[in-house]
Amino acid sequence: MRTAYRIETVRAAEAALMAKLPPGALMDRAAAGLAAACAGLLGRGRVSGARIVVLAGSGDNGGDALYAGVRLARRGAGVTVVRLGSRVHEAGLAALLRAGGRVADDPYAALARADLVLDGITGIGGHGGLRPEAVPLVRAARESGAVLVAVDLPSGVAADTGEVAGEAVRADATVTFGAYKPGLLVDPAREYAGAVRLVGIGLELPGEPDLEALQHADVAGLLPAPAAESDKYGRGVVGVVAGSKRYPGAAVLAVAGALRGGAGAVRYVGPARDEVLARFPETLVHEGPPGEAGRVQAWVIGPGLGDTPGLDEVLAAEVPVLVDADGLGLLDPEAVRSRPAPTVLTPHAGEAAQLLGTSRERVEAGRLAAVRELAARFGATVLLKGSTTLVAAPPPGPGAGGDGPASGGAVRVNPTGTPWLATAGSGDVLSGLTGSLLAAGLAPRDAASAGAYLHGLAARRAARGAPVAALDVADALPAAWRDVAGTEPGD
Template sequence: MRAAEAALMAGLPEGALMQRAAAGLAGACAGLLGRVYGARVVLLVGGGANGGDALYAGARLARRGAGVSAVPLGARIHQGGLDALVRAGGRVADDPFAVLARADLVLDGITGIGGRGGLRPDAVPVVRASRASGAVVVAVDLPSGVDADTGAVDGEAVRADATVTFGAYKPGLLVDPAREYAGAVRLVDIGLGDLLPTPELEALQHADVARLLPVPAAESDKYRRGVVGVVAGSARYPGAAVLAVAGALRGGAGAVRYVGPAGDAVLARYPETLVHPGPPGRAGRVQAWVIGPGLADTPGVEDVLASDVPVLVDADGLRPLDPAAVRARPAPTVLTPHAGEAAALLGTAREDVEARRLEAVRELAGRYGATVLLKGSTTLVADPDPDVPVRVNPTGTPWLATAGSGDVLSGLTGSLLAAGLAPRDAASTAAYLHGLAARRAARGAPLTAHEVAEALPGAWRDAAGAPRAGLDGGPAGTEGGAGRRPPGS
């Protein structure tokens, strides 16, 4: 972002880029306030460009009749922005806590994309007072105290109701735990265009998913559409097999071949399934395998890994996984761990994975030479090639944290693999549909994994109905678009 902004500023009058950002910021704040005249606005101002953005935006609001007070938090503040604020009728607060107690809106311009390690101690009581005031808190570019590059939050940080970001989405706005601090995110176009490099992170939208979904041709039969094999379930966990098959049946493949001890349970629910007792190598030809959900101690992992088709490994299948064996496979592998399973694979603590999800998914993909879908509050999909952007899933609901939902996701992803999608596309498309289906099924209430599977056809139709155009709009929970580029940075 710094490089792109510097290149753009070289061809613009001095201060023009900051004025663009301030105009978009002031417009967003005016929309949140509803009525600007008479509103009380407090600017928390650090020493960097974010502080300047806040001051210039405050000056615009002051000219529209808002009472604007600046609270300096740092040894220096942007002088041009401060002068503009004072000329417009704003002021520097004598008592920050007094103005915060009466504020309608607080602008967080303390730190920007270079901030590391949480808020400085002198800023903490002011930020706490802003939250206690009941005012709407708007972060400038990203909440102060979060890591823009990784989404980590090391120490105290601003919890914003909304974030107005400039030029491109920052990873920290899309990846937990920082995402939870950002609130609703709005992107302001400041004209960076083709100056932006290949993004580190991207999020699919409906139009992207519509392009990727498999569509049968007139001459297609069930075998041409692909057969997915599912090795799941056990005497202890027969339901995992049923749920994995449920996801697979709704994922675009022409047939589902189940292998394992839960055949009776699978057939009772889904009689269209092709059932074989095993081992997988004798079950018949498939175009992709799914192995692991509810597997317990049932064998089959080595047999499946020895195949020459794409393989998805989940849950119990991840426990005996050897990185060398995965890397040596002639066909792609997709791993779908949650944070605890990822921690076991990496030899670290679950808390470390949850605090640095982006780093963890990249490390796993590199270590195993596999596409990795890291499940959780932020679902990430990483390619084994470190130069390929990580995908963050923009759909879902907290109600999706329910037993068996991961089994449905595994079956769905495996079916998309069998239908011919590349591993990264299959994993990110499945996560998108899975999250969309959960939203449809939940509607603000608890749901079961089976209900998620039942809602998948509706989610598929929603996404498939989108225009098959280029990337459009921002991630769910955001406003604005990213031009022709994938949203990201």
């Protein structure tokens, strides 16, 4: 599992470690890791003679960059410093000058010739975008064609939130120290980080991170597997209330995801009975209302629902409920908070904006804040879809289902997916898949996280660099499941 920590936590861990180490030892560790990463980016045989420019600001990141420059200069690189701000790390600058580095007479000429540029302009505590004097230098670095490496975090992005409030460095790679910062894993800042490499410097961090990204092994441990004595009802039954006369396809897609999500059976309730059975004859269908359809262990409601009734009845059920699409616009926060069982909401940014009474642009700019606010406001687990899908659990209380500590636990960011997944109906497949995992017994945050992970992985497999349709994603889910679980066809 990849974990990220807020700046306050990282700084406390750094202070505790520095108290045990000789002066400058921690910065030396960071500089050594940064120099090694730069050598790898240049090619091990290309350090000698390489032209490297250090954009050095006044913070510790500037010091890390300068001391990394010392190591690279000793290996034969030509290192030039461009000073930004009224001061830089004087000891680091002095060490670099002794190693043969120099301060640029003409910063733009140095940047135009550079093979690699180190962004040490601002530290992890920087706020807002780049200062005006740094903007033309950063643009010149990008235009030069040099490899642009951010030190710890691209300058101009917010470390704790992933927000980008103005001009910022768009790096080819970021070398971060001690721990990932949330902004490195969450858009829009993630897009500015490039390839991210973590350099360990010996920090001891607390057990509860602020953000976490599951990996294959984590998801494999969550996936349900039938035992020899399992039957279809014992594995869980998921109910799907979706589709309308206008949007029957939404029902088909939600059922497609549900059938591949680990539950033993799928009950469909709605007006798209014929379309669902034509594609998936194994579905248990009922014209409604949901309360008369038979027992389920979880409900999914909303995809293509239009004004079809059923939401109030589903929310009254004492089982987990996932609400998506059209169902979200009908929600009353108090009704969700007072439910006796957990609720999962799966909005995209536009739907999240409507639920929060704000603009889509504001949600996109502050995705972490939006998903946390939604989880707290509705007392629900929220899966916020988008370029980085986020999952936040609510604080404990009615409707929370006991999922997560007092804060709601770490927000989870999904590392799988592809831009080709931005296609009509893909969210319906995700809803069915996640609802099926709920019915199979996963806790809400785990079901949402595993569902997003499998969904993104299936989309990658289905697309392989080409346009993909929602049913293609659903059809690729078994292969994605086998990939994660480490099983082979026939196991």
